[in-house]
Amino acid sequence: MNNTFRCPEHPDRVTSYFRQELGPLLIVTVTGIFYNVGLAAGPLLEGQLAQCLLDILRGQSPWTAMLWTAALYVAVTVFVQGMRYLKRFYVRRFANNVNRSMKHVLYNTLVHKSRPELEQESVGGMMTRAIADVDTCAEGMRKFTTEVFDTGVAMAAYLALLLYYDWRLALLTCLFPPVAFFCAERMKKPVSRCAAAYKESAGRLNGATLDRVSGAVTYRVFGLEENRDRAYETRLADYEKKAVTANLWENAMPPLYRIISMLGAVPILYLGARNVAGTGWTAWDIAAFTAFLSCYTKLATKTSKAAKLFNSVQKARVSWQRIKPLLRPPVEEPALPAAAPAELAVSGLSFAYPGGPRLFSDVSFSARPGEIIGITGPVACGKSSLGKAFLCETPYGGSIRFGGRELSGLTPAERGTVVGYLGHQPELLSASMADNILLGDAGDPGPWLRAVCLDRETAAMPGGADTLVGDVGVRLSGGQQARLALARTLCHRRPLLILDDPFSAVDRETEGQIMDHLRQLASDSIILILSHRLDLFPSMDQVLWMDGGHVTAGTHASLMNTCPDYAGLYLAQAAGGGKRHE
Amino acid sequence: MNKHPLRRILANTLRDAWLLTLGLLAAVAGAIVCGLLPPLVLEDIVDGLTSGGAVSLRLAWLYFGAVAVSGLFETAKEFLITVLGQKITRALRHAMCAKLSRLPASYFSAQAPGVTSSRFVNDVDTVEALFASGVISMAVDVCKVVSILAVIFVKSRGLGLLLVLVTPLLFAMTRVFQKRILRAQVENRVAVGKVSQHVPETIRNIRMIHTFRKERYMEERYDSAIQESYRAMERSNFYDAVYSPIILTVSAAVVAVMMICSSLGGGMQAFFGMSVGTAVAVIAYVGKVFEPLESIGMEIQNIQSAVAGVRRIGEFLEEPEQPSADSSITLESLRTSSQPPVQLTDVDFSYDGVQPILNHCGFTVNAGESATLVGRTGAGKSTVFKLLLGLYAPTAGTVRIFGADATSIPNGVKRKLFGCVEQFPRLVPGTVAEQITLWDDSISREQVAAAATMVGLHETISHLEQGYDTPCTESLFSQGELQLLAIARAVAADPAILLLDEITANLDVETERRVLDALQKAAQSRTVLSISHRLYRETGGQQIHL
Known part of the structure; x- marks a missing residue:
């Protein structure tokens, strides 16, 4: 169905x-x-x-x-x-x-x-x-x-x-159940008050237990064990008292209400017998007598339970x-296909979190389909925030136009067809490798695993691509998590891909291979790579250097000449033999 | 596993509360016997009516009295079960708490506090539930069924036989149903677990979900989990819904067979033979036989989980204990001995018996002297402290405090013997003043203030809303202030020996200065043993290399 x-x-x-x-x-x-x-x-x-x-x-x-x-x-x-x-x-x-x-x-x-x-x-x-x-x-x-x-x-x-x-007998006897019900109603307050006190006491006892156990060694060192045992004993005594009181109200009272209701049985037996004998209000046979009594008993039981149900x-x-x-x-949103490749034009872009300082301003660059742009800068230069500006989670200043349309003017669904974002967090599901890549789409995860050089490792896993990655992907290493997330992003390719530090936990050689695959598979997408590792930056179509809230745009070659900070960072990393900086 | 400690606790509690125990037994017996009474009175009434007699008001009140008394006994039974059950669980928790003081320090480093707490909380709770609704109620229910069957046998042998045949069958059915329901509920719980895990997972991954427009996919994953839970619930609901109707239908069938047999006449009637009054009474009884069946089945479940809980409690109480201290040692006898405060002789130590930590370690610190333990990480500096405090016994050699074996010193003496300042001091539940006194009433408020003044915290504390009586929380003080508080705590008891464990490692320069100042004041005329290079520079004294 x-x-x-x-x-x-x-x-x-x-x-x-x-x-x-x-x-x-x-x-x-x-x-x-x-x-x-x-x-x-x-x-x-x-x-x-x-x-x-x-x-x-x-x-x-x-x-x-x-x-x-x-x-x-x-x-x-x-x-x-x-x-x-x-x-x-x-x-x-x-x-x-x-x-x-x-x-x-x-x-x-x-x-x-x-x-x-x-x-x-x-x-x-x-x-x-x-x-x-x-x-x-x-x-x-x-x-x-x-x-x-x-x-x-x-x-x-x-x-x-x-x-x-x-x-007549019915009216007479039915005076009693309402009395019982009324009593039960009146008792509701103390019942719930005692139940609440009992719960609180249980909470305090649990707290005292955890304190006594987790502080056991400290208390021993300070010779406080006896003292703490006494304190625990007070909690125990309080708990015992509260538990008994709460239970008294909750379980011991209903039989009493039933007794009150059953008072009605006395007139039934007495007057009912007179009915049978033919001297009462109505003429009864034995059937009527027993039926009346058992009917009344059931009614009485019902009323004694009614209060509990309220x-x-x-x-x-x-x-x-x-x-x-x-x-x-x-909310039902239409499933739209990925948008067609188009040009990206960023001009005068600035960004600040609500109530926070402006992280960068006046960022301008443009890109054509198939271009890969490297964005880098010193620690905390705002490059991750530049990536997040494309998500429109927080309004940005200036303009980001894709195919001539302003990103912030699109509906979330439309924006989803344009921007593919991969942040620091791999955001993996507690599902299989394949599910994490395909996210319910039909297809074969193989090519995507190969693209991020994860195919051999996956084949070695007990269930292959059907291996479960565990909650938050705990069963994978950090590098595997990052590559799996990248495979997912490639599988759901958009014409504009923002990849924040995708290679942070990958060695240099693998990084190069993945980059090659990226060029082949996403040949008509614009890819922004935010990274502090510059090994691959010479092969990028453009490079943006961010520092102190300002951006210098150019190519690797031009920045090496004009931007001494960039050149310094690049040369330092090159000298370190691609040593990781995480 | 034998359950000797548990059995002892149970026996002691029952003996101490013998009046209560007797009362409970009386209430149980009363509830069972009085539960039988009302139908018997009814039988009398109906038989009187059929023979044309009237019902006296006295008989009518007698009927009500029987109902009322059985209700009162029920109430008393419920109440006494609770009281006794609470006494027993309290005794259990008390014994477990006392056990904590006798466990070796190694137990606490091996067991996560949460696991041990769960012995106290969850496992004892299963015992509590057992008493609230389990063993005793089950015994009562069994007695009820047996006593009703006995009455029925007296009244009508045929019906008795019929019930003896039917009851076990119904009981078997009850168990089958309960097992199925339990299985369905376990499946449901697994599914519910998935559902509740799915929500935080979604919140964590919401950016990915939105970016890829995978809301629909996530909903499908979620829906399949709630669908699993739905199916399991449907099955559980089926058994739940069909059980009681079956029981009542069987009960009606039994009554019908009985009535037909009684009206057959001849041998059959003699076998079932009953008056009309008996018939009315017996119809009431038949219903009562089936009532407890369901609860007995339910209680078996409780008993199973309680057995597991009891076994774990038993294991906890059977944990090996550390040797008891020598109670003849007092603070006075130690301080007046002319032996050195700290003396290690040829000490070997290993936590696990495999990896040696200390090897032929020996040194002496005389009264009023300062000494600093030096060595790389893992050399056993903190271990030496643990040995001095008597938390562990050396594998070989001796650790003597004022000439007494460290492990033989009663814990109660230690507060005024050692002033121990840990690297990460632990707050105790209570007020700020109590952090310093550690509930020792002999430490006056003036002494507390003096200790706080010495470490330079008096100002800070005085500015708190309730001063020294402010309930203490982690957020009240910075890490450095907590260290100062711990020093005030150590000094307030005027201990003979100060033990300082790397206390300035995590402090900024300014706070460190204050801490060192405070310590220098505290160290005067005391024996001080520290693990801290910086303090050594300030106070001098001997260096002990490990």
Whole structure:
């Protein structure tokens, strides 16, 4: 089914999730009503069974009468329980569907957030926590839906049955369950207060444990072990007290509420017996008597549990409030093909992070398809920021035109067809080598692995190109990570490639080979290479020297003559025999 | 692994709380017996009714009383289980904490603190859960089933036989269901793990994702993980949804068979034979037999995980311990001995028994003298400190502090014997003043202030919002100030021997100056052993080459 991941019309409204799940909810409604009304049939038929047995024992009915009654009882039970199964299953499927939809929408929102937005720590953390919130929320929606039937409909059905048998007695006895419910409600505050105190105490105890263990040697050296053991003991004592109190409220109280509810049994037994004897409000047989009592017992049990369920709905509401702002209508962007090669014209470019100083200004150069431009300068000269200006994550000053169109004027989707960027971080996925290169596209990763001289190493891996690279690529060396990221960039080639320090962890010889491959594979792309290693700069079409916020453009040969700093750096590296500078 | 320490803890706790234990046993017995009562009263009532009698108000109250008393016993049982369970887990944690003081220092260097903490927290929690809902409830549930079966046998032999046949089958089904549900839940947890890992991965790689327009691909990867979780949940939901209906249907079938058999007459009726009242009571009982089945199955799960937890706790408590100290040694006896404060004789040492760290190392530092340990990295300078502090025993030779074997000195004496300033001082939980006193009440506020003044921190601390009573956090002080605080801490107890471990290695020039000044003041009339070239230059004294 292609339509597995449905997304509601208004993902930020709870009701639209209910509306989206109309199918399962309809089944839940029908089966829920059947089941809960049918529930009342249980006590009714059990009464009939007793009555039937009485009739047989008295010789008023043949034994076959029992066969029919028992068969009916079983048949009704099978039907009712069948309905119950369907109701239970579909209400769970409903919650599961909602859970899946919410997580889907949540992720869609996340993946379309911009990097600066995500870099605010709170957003990233919130997103991570939101997943857990969805679970709580969907669970709460399930419990709410369940309770609409199991408490609402069932109690109504029980009540109707009671009223049917003897309305006066029903009204009299039904005074008690609300009292129990009221008590439970009143106790909600101390219950949650004690539960919170218990959790806090547990947190303090855990903190004390970690401190006692991790500081064990220090405490020994200072002769503080006894002192710390005593401090730990106070935490333990506090924890014990809080745990006992919290448990007392949480688990020991419900039986008491049930006792209050069961007070209603006294008038039932007394007055009900008078009904049977024919001296009461209504004439009853044994069946009516037992049915009324067992029906009432079930009603009493339900009320004693009702308060607990409101808590989970309350919890769900809190979770929902947290995730609501993160649920946005889905963004669907068209998949555009890579843009055609064109000329690049940069003029008067300047750049500063919000609130920060200007890192460089008045950068101008132009390039034709197929040109490779080397950009270098001393440490912290701003060359990485020059590369990032092309990403338009932060607005730049001046102009960057590709094929005559201003980069900042393009939509993110359009910009994605023009600029290919590879930063310092390889940004690898916890997936296979092949997946990291192809990113879901069809094809063979082989050529790209060869292009970055990673093919032999990959072949030596246990799973070849299907080898998993681990979280953040931990199973690869730094050089392998960088080359894998470069292979990915080549596989998803754009007419303008920005490569920030792609060869930092690669030896000189390999660097040369990769550069050759780069020229062949990206013959009509403009490639900007930001690097502090200058071995390959003589072969570049242009060289930009950045220093103190200013840029000198030229070729390797011209800069060697006109820019003494560049010449110095190049000669120093050449003398060092290509020694790495990382 | 034998569980002797655990068994001892359990036995001691139960003995100390014998009243509570007896109370719990009484509550359990009460809950079981009283749980049986209401249907019996009901039987009486219905039988009275069928024979045309009326129900006295007394009988009606009796029924309610039976319900109420069984409810009260339930409450008492729940409460006492919690209290006793908490007592036992507290005793466990107490014993584990006491064990920490007896473990050799090597244990702490080999085990990550998180792992050991998890013995205290997670493993004891499984025991706690076991007590909250496990063993005792399970025993209670088993007793309930047995007692109900017994009553049914008395009332109706036929039904009893029927139930004895059906119950094990249902129990077997319960276990099968639970295992399947567990398997599905484990799969779900794995999938949920993938989902939650996917989010930070996306945040980390968001630039790559945006640059390559791979939002769709990332969504597909994510969706396949939530789909896995969805499928696992569906399976778990199926078993979850179908279990209870099956149990109730079986229960209805049993009641139907019983009723038909009772109405057959002849031998069958004699076998099942019951009055109408019995029938009503028994219908109530049948439901009660099946109720505990589900919880018993559930508790087996808890017990399994608790067994694993208990085994790990047992292993922790069985860890080899260091030899106990000589309690006859006091600070007084040490300081009044005329032996040199520090004396190493022909010491060999190795952490792992393979790689020797110290070889025939020997030196003496007399009272009031300063000495500096010199040697390349790894020569064992810090190791010498550890030997002096009695954290490790030498492989050969002797390490004597005022003539006493270093490992035999009780830890309680050490605070006033050694003033140890570490390279990275550890903050203790508490106020700024407590960083200096280390909770020693005999150190007055004036002495604290004097120590702080000596290291030049008094000003800084006085400017804090609550002065010396400010809760201390890492961010309150710079690295250099922390060193100064550690010196104040060492000096405040007026120790006989100062041990200084590379304390100026990470400081800037200005702070270093302050630290050295403070140390020079502190070193007067004390025995000082340091690992620091710069301090040596300031204070002179002997150099010990390692």
